[in-house]
Amino acid sequence: MVLAAGGADPTLEEAEVAFGQPDIAQAMACPRLKFIELSSAGYTRYDRGDFRTNMQGRGVxxxxxxxxxxxxxxxxxxxQMLALERNLPVQLRNQDGPREWRYLEDRFTNGTLTRRRVLLLGYGAIGRRLAALLQPFGTQVSAYRRTPGAEAGVxxxxxxGLPAALAAADHVVNILPDSPATTGWMSAARFAQMKPGARFYNIGRGTTVDQPALIAALISGQVGAAYLDxxxxxxxxPTHPLWSAPNCFITCHIGGGTRDQDENLAAHFLANLAAFGRGGTLTDRIM
Known part of the structure; x- marks a missing residue:
């Protein structure tokens, strides 16, 4: 698990470079450390004032x-977006279930992403890549972040402007990270601001969504469908109500995974290590 907290490691005390999920207290106490690469995209446990001050003060x-x-x-x-537009989940469930010939029900309720409005909640590396992937479909992409800047095509x-953006979007994609400021951020009030029947996706963190509010919005039809990773x-x-909520489709936190994940992590680290050694620019620098 790339997000699992690492325990104290006696070898860290002699290290100048650490890769993984080093123990926070130990990392702050190790005077020789010069560079840390985290093996995850999320870094909530490290996003705290004392750690930032310590790292920045020591030039780590x-x-x-x-x-x-x-x-x-x-x-x-x-x-996920294509699957919902093309009625694939209900078709696949039908094959595993009643095997009815759902021609009229699903052929004439199919949609496309062409000219759909997509709102991204959060605009980091994932949001930028998703916006680029959506461009050939002719979607209209908007993105929310606390300090928005200019972005070509978005x-x-x-x-x-968030209430109006929620009201206009056909697809709302939550990419927000876990933090005290984002806990329950996608609330009942914000689900109520969405266009009735719009689809909701969560690829960020589960804590950012008021899940009872989402279930209520699915039951009422205010949210047409949800796809949660x-x-x-x-x-x-297994008994959690999300599993049986209407039009709620779940994948088990597999969104970031690939069969060559570990090789890609190693390549990312080695490229950054080489850049660090020559005084170059580091990719994905957070502190």
Whole structure:
């Protein structure tokens, strides 16, 4: 598990470079450390004032592995969006279930991504890659972040413009990270602001969504369908109501995974290590 917290390691005390999920207290106490690469895109446990102050004060560079997971996560969401537009989940469930000939029901409710409006909640490495993948479909992509800047081909939205963006979107993709500020961020009020029947996706973190509110929105039809790769808690218990919520489709936090994940992580780290050694620019630097 790339996100699992690492324990104290006596060899870290002699290291100048660390790769993985080093123990926070130990990393702050190791005077020889000069460079840390985290083996994950998420870095919530490290995103704290004392760690940032310690690393920046000592000149320790810290990177994550966002680029390793950006393409798998973006393609996972794109697959979900296409699946819902093309009625694939209900067709596949039908094959495993009643095997009815759902011609009229599904052929004439199919859609496409062409000219659909997509709102990205969060615009980091995953959001940028997803926006690029959506471009050939002719979608209209907007993205929310707290401090929006100019982005070619993407309409950036701040807090003031968020209600209108939610109301206009056919697909709302949550890519927000876990933090105290984002806990339950996608709330009942924000689900109510969405266009009735719009689809919702979560590839960020489960804690960012008020899950009872999402279930209620699915039951009422305010949210037409949800595709979730992250939930709270994980693993999701078999009796959890998300499993049986109407039009709710779940994958088990596999969005960032690939069969060559470890090789890609190693390549990312080695490229950054080489750049660090020559004083170059580090990819995915967070501190």
């Amino acid at each position: 560079a810290v990177t994550n592995a966002s680029q390793v997971f950006a393409d798998p996560c973006a393609q996972h969401v794109l697959a 309409t950036m939205v701040d807090a003031a 992250v939930m709270d808690p994980e693993p999701l218990p």
